[in-house]
Amino acid sequence: xxxxxxxxxxxxxxxxxxxxxxxxxxxxxxxxxxxxxxxxxxxxxxxxxxxxxxxxxxxxxxxxxxxxxxxxxxxxxxxxxxxxxxxxxxxxxxxxxxxxxxxxxxxxxxxxxxxxxxxxxxxxxxxxxxxxxxxxxxxxxxxxxxxxxxxxxxxxxxxxxxxxxxxxxxxxxxxxxxxxxxxxxxxxxxxxxxxxxxxxxxxxxxxxxxxxxxxxxxxxxxxxxxxxxxxxxxxxxxxxxxxxxxxxxxxxxxxxxxxxxxxxxxxxxxxxxxxxxxxxxxxxxxxxxxxxxxxxxxxxxxxxxxxxxxxxxxxxxxxxxxxxxxxxxxxxxxxxxxxxxxxxxxxxxxxxxxxxxxxxxxxxxxxxxxxxxxxxxxxxxx
Numbered sequence: 428x429x430x431x432x433x434x435x436x437x438x439x440x441x442x443x444x445x446x447x448x449x450x451x452x453x454x455x456x457x458x459x460x461x462x463x464x465x466x467x468x469x470x471x472x473x474x475x476x477x478x479x480x481x482x483x484x485x486x487x488x489x490x491x492x493x494x495x496x497x498x499x500x501x502x503x504x505x506x507x508x509x510x511x512x513x514x515x516x517x518x519x520x521x522x523x524x525x526x527x528x529x530x531x532x533x534x535x536x537x538x539x540x541x542x543x544x545x546x547x548x549x550x551x552x553x554x555x556x557x558x559x560x561x562x563x564x565x566x567x568x569x570x571x572x573x574x575x576x577x578x579x580x581x582x583x584x585x586x587x588x589x590x591x592x593x594x595x596x597x598x599x600x601x602x603x604x605x606x607x608x609x610x611x612x613x614x615x616x617x618x619x620x621x622x623x624x625x626x627x628x629x630x631x632x633x634x635x636x637x638x639x640x641x642x643x644x645x646x647x648x649x650x651x652x653x654x655x656x657x658x659x660x661x662x663x664x665x666x667x668x669x670x671x672x673x674x675x676x677x678x679x680x681x682x683x684x685x686x687x688x689x690x691x692x693x694x695x696x697x698x699x700x701x702x703x704x705x706x707x708x709x710x711x712x713x714x715x716x717x718x719x720x721x722x723x724x725x726x727x728x729x730x731x732x733x734x735x736x737x738x739x740x741x742x743x744x745x746x747x748x749x750x751x752x753x754x755x756x757x758x759x760x761x762x763x764x765x766x767x768x769x770x771x772x773x774x775x776x777x778x779x780x781x782x783x784x785x786x787x788x789x790x791x792x793x794x795x796x797x798x799x800x801x802x803x804x805x806x807x808x809x
């Protein structure tokens with residue numbers, strides 16, 4: 428894992444790569460393909476001292492970016508006096524070790540960096556359990572490189588070196604911890620399932636969107652939930668569920684949960700199943716996008732892909748174009764609004780468009796196929 432010091436900030440070098448050929452080039456179409464990695468590094472508390480980019484004809488199985496590029500990065504890292512290298516791709520354990528051996532720098536790939544940020548943002552017992560499980564599953568295949576300086580060829584009983592013995596011990600302890608966390612998460616999921624069954628007659632609306640799109644701000648504007656808000660990636664990890672009172676006198680449940688991002692680590696998706704269940708079991712989704720962001724269209728695409736991966740792409744949804752008060756590119760707004768004619772522009776922070784959104788939820792709620800009842804039983808947990 429990546430643990431930059433609080434003061435002074437650890438200096439890092441960020442590295443991205445894209446394939447010249449292939450069905451899906453990595454961010455080659457973006458004006459600044461390293462912008463998101465830069466934001467992730469800053470969220471983790473690091474100072475970006477330099478950056479590098481490599482276009483690849485193919486992925487090198489040993490180093491991902493090629494031996495020559497690794498040597499070039501080693502020289503750049505020394506010139507910039509950095510302690511860590513942050514990659515915007517997922518590296519295999521062997522690739523990480525190879526790069527680290529050549530550069531003599533700590534190597535963190537995209538999944539490792541995101542999980543580190545999640546560990547910093549986890550506030551409740553549930554989210555801490557989910558993050559720790561994901562970290563250990565990520566760490567387990569990477570343990571073998573930690574004891575190489577003690578390694579010795581195994582030739583039978585009594586000939587195994589201390590490195591191999593320690594590695595086996597570490598693996599056993601990690602697997603034991605993973606088993607315990609898995610049991611703990613199973614208990615949490617069962618408890619959450621009971622709570623959801625108790626409110627199963629309620630019409631449920633879930634906020635989804637790219638991280639830092641303003642979902643928590645919108646949650647607060649609609650329900651006065653007082654969810655913590657900050658201009659940082661992954662500020663919210665835990666589910667928040669509140670009653671939303673409509674002008675018709677009816678009540679629905681509104682939930683806010685973890686924001687999405689492109690290439691979300693699979694270990695995190697698997698570990699956060701109990702949290703994401705609020706999205707899976709929703710009757711309606713409000714897909715919140717930061718329309719003032721230059722990459723808004725890419726964020727929309729990334730969220731839709733995550734929803735499809737979760738096999739919930741068929742849940743009815745509406746696109747909410749948040750932060751419309753910050754717009755500098757009306758052409759982008761009009762283009763996206765044209766592509767999504769049922770979308771709604773608003774500013775959750777300033778309250779602009781909130782009445783229209785409430786009216787839209789009410790209209791959808793009273794559709795014939797929206798068959799769930801709305802009840803206001805104060806005994807229900809939210």
